[in-house]
């Protein structure tokens with residue numbers, strides 16, 4: 001079965017606030033970087049799903065209108081970019097409701113999708129899926145089906161699934177792309193991997209993954225900003241500057257080649273174009289660690 005071209009997703013946020021210090025204000029630089037990405041997407045005639053941080057939308061609502069006017073899907077990245085594990089369910093509900101309501105006021109349309117800061121829906125925070133359904137989201141795209149030091153759930157299906165919730169009902173989960181090698185799932189969907197791997201390797205992984213599952217790609221507007229880490233007035237250690245800045249110089253060219261060779265689709269279009277199996281997270285067992293594939297889908301539903 002073909003799942004179509006890569007799903008292009010972009011987490012719209014400001015590097016100093018989202019990665020370094022959550023208390024910092026969102027800067028004009030984030031707007032400039034977002035506009036740069038919008039211009040690039042116009043040039044290559046591509047549409048993406050943009051997971052927008054509420055804090056950015058609150059300060060700069062105009063750029064959210066521009067995202068929508070260009071035909072991209074506006075989705076939600078929460079309000080303050082605090083990892084879910086550092087919030088109670090009640091605090092998390094307040095955070096996502098605040099950002100969803102704000103985005104819907106700005107664009108005048110329903111916001112259907114959510115992505116967690118730092119992919120922080122992990123085994124211990126799966127309750128977040130219940131909260132997202134309660135807040136009215138139809139899908140989530142936060143889970144990396146891999147065993148990683150800071151995030152990921154080993155054994156999670158690599159296909160999108162309709163996840164059974166504890167409180168009844170379900171929510172669609174569209175996991176980030178991973179590549180199975182040496183018995184492990186490697187997170188090759190974007191970010192650092194996409195900046196550091198040679199372009200041909202990124203395209204190879206994507207083509208292989210797209211045989212069995214959708215390729216959910218992700219990146220951030222700041223990754224297109226070559227000089228940010230040299231110019232921002234925030235004291236950041238050299239090692240962090242190096243890792244976070246590595247590969248930004250050729251990121252735009254990589255992105256152009258990637259989308260030019262493989263095409264694009266939005267998350268909403270991909271999710272609506274197929275039926276997805278159901279998945280019950282309570283079926284995750286130690287035996288499933290590292291496998292990352294659904295062995296026997298329990299049933300199918302039309303999303």
Ligand SMILES: [Zn+2]
Nearest residue numbers: 011013117118
């Ligand atoms: Zn983020």
